[in-house]
Amino acid sequence: MAKQKEVKTNAMRILESMKIDFTHLTYECKEFEDGIQIADMLGLPHEKVYKTLVTVGHSKNYYVFVIPIEAELDMKKAAKSVGEKSVAMIHVKEINQITGYIRGGCTAIGMKKQYVTRIAEQAKDLETVVVSGGKIGSQIELTPEDLRLAANAEYADITA
Numbered sequence: 001m002a003k004q005k006e007v008k009t010n011a012m013r014i015l016e017s018m019k020i021d022f023t024h025l026t027y028e029c030k031e032f033e034d035g036i037q038i039a040d041m042l043g044l045p046h047e048k049v050y051k052t053l054v055t056v057g058h059s060k061n062y063y064v065f066v067i068p069i070e071a072e073l074d075m076k077k078a079a080k081s082v083g084e085k086s087v088a089m090i091h092v093k094e095i096n097q098i099t100g101y102i103r104g105g106c107t108a109i110g111m112k113k114q115y116v117t118r119i120a121e122q123a124k125d126l127e128t129v130v131v132s133g134g135k136i137g138s139q140i141e142l143t144p145e146d147l148r149l150a151a152n153a154e155y156a157d158i159t160a
Contacts, residue, residue: 009134010100010110015142015150022142025130029137033104035069038139039130046070049130049139050123054099054105054115057084062098062107064117066131066151071120071159081156104125105135108151117153119144124155 008016015022027033027041039049053073054066065084067072079087088141095103100112108117108131119142121142123129131147147153 007135009107009138010157011107011132011140011150012063015140015146016108018150020146021152022140022146024133025139025141027138027139029104033136039069042130042139044130047122047160048126048128049055050070050120052108054090054095054106054133055087056090057082057087059084062113062115064085064111064115064151064153065158066108066117066123066147066153067120067159068122074158074160077156077160078118078158081158082116101132101134102136104137105132107132107134107140107146108153110134114152117156118156119148119151119153120159121155121157122159123130123147 035049035051039046049069050066055063065078092103099106124159128141129144130139130141
């Protein structure tokens with residue numbers, strides 16, 4: 001029987017090219033699952049699992065925010081962190097066109113373009129965080145600092 005080859009996502013290739021250690025976690029998924037359901041499937045503590053949100057600013061520029069799965073993005077704090085008057089969530093159907101990823105598989109690492117990215121500052125207190133691996137059924141675990149480097153991000157106070 002042939003050994004099944006692990007399919008690498010763009011995010012994983014970028015991490016490997018940057019010589020960043022990460023753990024690839026997989027789960028079975030037939031349709032979109034939210035971060036809480038994924039954390040539960042993988043037996044992970046919720047505070048360690050982060051979701052990636054994409055917004056558009058008053059200036060029409062896009063911004064990426066990485067926050068804990070149980071947290072809510074504070075739109076005022078988020079806008080202030082990127083120097084905008086306001087930001088709004090993009091429509092779900094725009095995710096692929098803007099990021100190159102699909103809903104449920106969106107990660108701050110390796111989007112089509114490098115957007116200004118902020119990671120919730122509470123991530124700094126964790127040993128590791130888990131984010132989408134770049135496709136549905138794939139998660140990656142890495143240090144918050146490695147995520148920050150790979151996503152060319154900054155930490156900010158962005159949660160409600």
